[in-house]
Amino acid sequence: MKSSVTKGFLWLLLSIPGILMLWSFTQGEALAMDMLHPSGEMSVRLMILAMLPGPLSEFFGLNRFLRGWIAIRRNLGVAAFGYALLHMIFYIFDMNSFAAMVEEFGFPGIWTGWLSLVLMLLPAVISFNYAMRTLGRTWKKVQRLVYAAFILGLVHWILLDWAWQPALVHLAPLILAWILRFIGRRRRYRVQRSMT
Amino acid sequence: MRRISRKYTAVAAVLATLMLAQPAYADGDIKCDAGPTKDWKSISKLKKKAWMEGWELLKTQVEGDCYEVYARTESGQAIEAFFHPVTLKKLVVYRRGTEIYRAPGFTG
Numbered sequence A: 001m002k003s004s005v006t007k008g009f010l011w012l013l014l015s016i017p018g019i020l021m022l023w024s025f026t027q028g029e030a031l032a033m034d035m036l037h038p039s040g041e042m043s044v045r046l047m048i049l050a051m052l053p054g055p056l057s058e059f060f061g062l063n064r065f066l067r068g069w070i071a072i073r074r075n076l077g078v079a080a081f082g083y084a085l086l087h088m089i090f091y092i093f094d095m096n097s098f099a100a101m102v103e104e105f106g107f108p109g110i111w112t113g114w115l116s117l118v119l120m121l122l123p124a125v126i127s128f129n130y131a132m133r134t135l136g137r138t139w140k141k142v143q144r145l146v147y148a149a150f151i152l153g154l155v156h157w158i159l160l161d162w163a164w165q166p167a168l169v170h171l172a173p174l175i176l177a178w179i180l181r182f183i184g185r186r187r188r189y190r191v192q193r194s195m196t
Numbered sequence B: 001m002r003r004i005s006r007k008y009t010a011v012a013a014v015l016a017t018l019m020l021a022q023p024a025y026a027d028g029d030i031k032c033d034a035g036p037t038k039d040w041k042s043i044s045k046l047k048k049k050a051w052m053e054g055w056e057l058l059k060t061q062v063e064g065d066c067y068e069v070y071a072r073t074e075s076g077q078a079i080e081a082f083f084h085p086v087t088l089k090k091l092v093v094y095r096r097g098t099e100i101y102r103a104p105g106f107t108g
Helices: A002-026 A032-051 A053-060 A064-071 A073-095 A098-103 A108-125 A129-135 A137-143 A145-161 A164-195 B002-021 B043-052
Strands: B056-063 B066-072 B078-083 B090-095 B098-102
Touching: A002 A032, A002 A073, A032 A053, A032 A073, A032 A145, A032 A164, A032 B056, A053 A064, A053 A164, A064 A073, A073 A098, A073 A108, A073 A145, A108 A137, A108 A145, A129 A137, A137 A145, A145 A164, B043 B056, B043 B066, B043 B078
Parallel strands: none
Antiparallel strands: B056 B066, B066 B078, B078 B090, B090 B098
16 A cells, blocks of 8 residues: 555656646647657656666665665656657647658657657566566566667757757766766676685 | 676767767857847847748747747748848758758858
8 A cells, every 4th residue: 555655656746747748738838849858858867767776776785775766767767758758749749740740750860769769668568567577587678778768869869959968967877877887796796706 | 797887888988978079060059140139130020031931930039149940841841940130141940950051151
């Protein structure tokens, strides 16, 4: 019971930005094109939040905080996909024409976004307990697609805005976490070797 | 496992370097050399100018020292165009981050 309350609260929290975006769009306060940036950015940020605790725990060890973070990691990933879908919906509203969407698909700034979304789709649809149990090690491998989705998402962002600073700011914490993971793995490797 | 982690770090490092090496020709960085804003033409004149291009106007704004127009062409293409605030000359047009028009001689 307690965990379902926590989960409900978490999802409420995760959906608030999206509800606000939909609200201002449906109230006519913002154009669909104005919602593209916030929805895309939200998706990227949630991806980062889902990708951080793994490497961090390899450096800091599994403390209570990281254990809790890892416990909600799947929710963060699914929410990232949710915001990517919302981003796509705003794009469809903005374009308002299937032909125009097809016509601009070939632009690097556009197909990178679509590909990133497709790469997120698979890890997202198998993010439930039964699939996790059934797929075992394969499940984890499929989840790694998020790395490619994330990088493509950043490329999509840079190609559209030609401003690398915001994308780099988002990449920085992950680079740091990856470096820490690398250090953590080396440290463990050395300890293991010294024990044998 | 160690090999994978090294690969990730390397890719991340390469990407960071690539991004740092990116030339600063951000579309937000277009320089119009427009001078003091008191000499600028009004936004309504800009809208008329965009309308005369046959575009459906979505949004106009000041970006740096340029006028920027978000619009859709007659064939439904989403575009982003930069105009000189004083002369209202069309300087650069982007389509989804790709430059599709540049006024002859404009280097800003």
